[in-house]
Amino acid sequence: MKKLLLTTAALALSAGFAMADTVRLGTEGAYPPYNFINDKGEVDGFERELGDELCKRAELTCEWVTNDWDSIIPNLVSGNYDVIIAGMSITDERDQVIDFTQNYTQPDPSAYLAPSADVDVKSGVIAAQSGTIQASYVASSGATLVEYATPEESIAAVRNGEADAVLADRAFLLPVAEEDAGLELLEELVMIGGGVGLGLRESDTELKAKFDAAIQSMKDDGSLNALIEKWEIGLTF
């Protein structure tokens, strides 16, 4: 028993030294294909592969953490993790609180998902996840906005008739529409947001420079485009 304890202690210590440069990546884990929890209970998706590759290129040891979308910015700012990698679009409002790296996806059009094509998205009841660019767009478009804490709940609201349609990133809605015969994507697209970037604390300029360089190198050698195509995120660079 004593030996076992000593070995674990030694292991814990050596592990501590090995991870001298640990960067904690915070994600939501509920927004496929960007990020989701797979059958093994691990974070998976486009951003998982992207984040691991970026950390490799920037020579950082990274650790994945999941956090509720609602409190994802406050927890970054107070230092519970170092990077937000959660399909977060770059907007001016968010930029006032945190910093963004350069975008790693093209501005992805948002789309409406509805039971039928004849929904009036200008005056109907539209669901969106709270605190997203889509929610603020709906609020200013004249339609009635209903907000939900998770992406899943915003789609469930359309299924059970609480809302006429849901507005979200097209890449997220596409696999849902393919699976569910009762729901279809409307043709109308909305262009909002400036693409998705990593969110960092404004004081973390050094880390931001490292990730910016890593994203640039992935853009240059085409590996980012390969990932975007693999996960069907949208337009390539």
Added chain:
Amino acid sequence: MFAFCSDPASLDGLAWISCYLTTSKHLQLYYAVGTVLLLLAITAPAALAFGFGGAMAARAHLAPLRWFGKSYIAVVRGVPDIAFFLFFVIALDQAFEWTRHQILCPDWDQPIRQGNDFVVCQAAKLPLGTAPQWVHETYGFALAVLTFAIVFGAFAANVLFGAMRAVPRAQMETAEAYGMSRRQAFWRIMVPQMWVYALPGLGNLWMVLIKATPLLFLLGVEDIVYWARELGATANPRFTDYPHGDWRMWYFLGLMVFYLGFTRVSEVMLERLMQRLTFGQATTGGEAQRKAA
């Protein structure tokens, strides 16, 4: 988990269910049940200790101590739980880090508050940025226990404060007549007798505490409600080997059975405890027991 689970798409019926319910993701749900039970097992005695301390402070003869006890009860009981959990925990965490920062990094020249950011030196981080994930999780869990203990401790303090006053005054006078000091009378006469008055209130608190555990997710601890929501969400065949529709209803039904079963067991246990505490007491319950015997 089982050998035949390698190709879930070819399975159906019971085999599929048994594979589905034993994915690593489901194991985390079962693990979360353990987390919740552990939290209750640690929080309940801790909250009782906070409550006892609070009640004693509120009865103290020393005025500042009495003010402290009374304001603890009044303030914590008055603040909404969610506000308390969101604000207090971040503040507590930052207070720890600030203190460590002052001690460990005296020659740090940058401000700690930079705009929105709370920046302390690497050595002052709690837990250290380099610590493995389980340390972070344990730390989060410990913060959760402390917060729950403080919140529920205030309610328990109020219950115990009332229970201490409910012990018949004549009992204390008799103790004093026998020459006991205030301290002796408190520990030997009042404390053993007050539990029977406190138990209904404490039992209520226990029931509320059981149901308050979903607040854990606000603190970053993944509890059973989080996993039920996550596992019940529509599973798209592109992202999982076990596709299914919106099954949240079934998962929440399971949770309901769990919580109802748990509260029912608690009720039975509390009833038994009440029987025991009533024995020989000068209450109507005690009187009924005496007559029945």
